[in-house]
Amino acid sequence: MKVWWLAGGTAVLAAAAVTAVVLTGDDKPAPVKISTVKVARGQVTSTVSASGAVQAQVSRSLGFTSNGTLTELNVKPGDVVTEGAVLAKIDASSAQDVVDQATQNVSSAQDALVRAQQAHDTALGAPTASPTPSTAISRPAASTTPGGGTKSGGTQPGTVQGGTAQGGGSGTQGGSGTQNTAQNRANQIQSTSDNLTNAQQRLNNARLSLTQANAKLAGTVITAPVGGKILAVSGTVGSQAGSSVITLAGAGDVVVKAQFTEAEVAHLRVGQTATITLPDDVSTKYDGKVMQIDPAGTVSNRLVRYTALISFDKVPDTLLYGQSATVAVVTASAGDVLSVPSTAVHNGYVTVRVNGRDEERAVETGLRGDVNTEIKSGLAQGDEILTAGQ
Known part of the structure; x- marks a missing residue:
């Protein structure tokens, strides 16, 4: 009897355990919060994002045309200079x-x-000498004498x-x-x-x-050929300086070198607009553009990534070379269109609330953006639709 009760007790305990598991398995997930929004008109954008680092795409090595004693040095690494600024001089x-x-x-x-x-x-202006005329020979006319003779005075051989x-x-x-x-x-x-x-x-x-x-x-004077930031300076006042003294990165030469996946790079194009975020101030967005996309990718852990260079429209003075940055490139955009949150669209249908009642309605969608989806037909501005949220 004792053994039976032990066995029975074991069976009861097992059943209780199963029941507990079942009860645990039947726990309902947190309820999804349903809210309503109105169809609005605005801009829908689609972006791809990546992280990278700030670097100087091109740097200029500045120096003097001949060696000389450095008499003036006006900059140090990190200084921001304007075009034409005097950077250094030699004797x-x-x-x-x-x-x-x-x-x-x-x-x-x-x-x-x-x-x-x-x-x-x-x-050239000297007068030309007139030629000297030659002396003319004078021969007197012969006279006939009454006797028919001729005078011989003027026709003597010697005289002629x-x-x-x-x-x-x-x-x-x-x-x-x-x-x-x-x-x-x-x-x-x-x-x-x-x-x-x-x-x-x-x-x-x-x-x-x-x-x-x-x-x-x-x-004998080094001036900044472009505005930019000083990367390196060699020499001190009083030392000998020559052809390489200052390294300058132009403001237009600063880029973010970012890595994109195969799926992302398929949507990238040179000239697309981008926003750049720096880690020291994530609330500030800097405008930029895609200036170069490498045609060949690199493989890391069987994942192919492609490098793209994103330029700054205006380089911030506090920018540090080598610091990390995040870029978001706008790959598609639709302006002045009707849109709803993408979470409200399911297989081409949305739920519309009309006079307190909810009804499903088919819609034609356009660009599906990061947050909203373009609605081409099926809804009007101001319509109230249901959208899911946590």
Whole structure:
């Protein structure tokens, strides 16, 4: 009997245990809170989010055109600078001396060019010598004597030959003089033209040397080519500085490098708007844009991710390179449309409350956003619908 009661007692205990399990299994979940909202008109957006880090996409190494003693250093790492700001200087005395000498050379070359031009103009304007006319030979007309003889006084061989010799000699000397004068003038014009060309070349060379000297003088000062943030500075005042002194990241070169999944990157496009959140101030949203999407993904734990670069529309002054950031990219948007909470739509139907009574109604939906769903037909603005909540 004792054994039976023990067995029976065991059976009773087992039954009680089953009953407890059943009762526990029948516990009802927390009731779902039902509320009502009105159909509203507004914007529906769909976004994809990812985390990443702030980095400088491009950095500029700034330095001087020649080595020199650092006389001025106006920045330190982390400083925000504007375009054109003077960042550093080296001793410019020797570079200034070169500029002064080059300036004097240009002035001297200009004076020489003026003199050469004047000499050339004078040679071109010299009057041409008139040719010397040759002496004409005079032959008196022969007279006939009554006896039919001819006077021999004017036609003596000696007189005629002498006149001929004298006249011919004079004409040859005049032609030679004309040729010599023209040749001399041509030689003079050529000489002054050559001098003018040489003077112009000398001035060109002097001006080139001055340009180079001014460039070296300008290179004794480092100015910010763009506005941005100083990443690194090398050297101190009094030390020797050269071609690499300051590293600058431009404001437009700062990006968030974020990783997206395969499903998310399929919706990304260059130029899409984004909001950026930094961990030190999650309440502040910074506007940005998708500027680059890597075509090749990386595999980690069998999950493929793609890198996208999100640029800031305006880089905050407090931004720290390397800090984490979260981005939300708007992949689709519909503006000025009727919408309801997405939790109110079930398989193309919503529950509408009309005069205290609830009825199901078929609707045509459009963009399903992060929070709301676009309603293309089936509802009117102000309709009261039921939506589930906790």
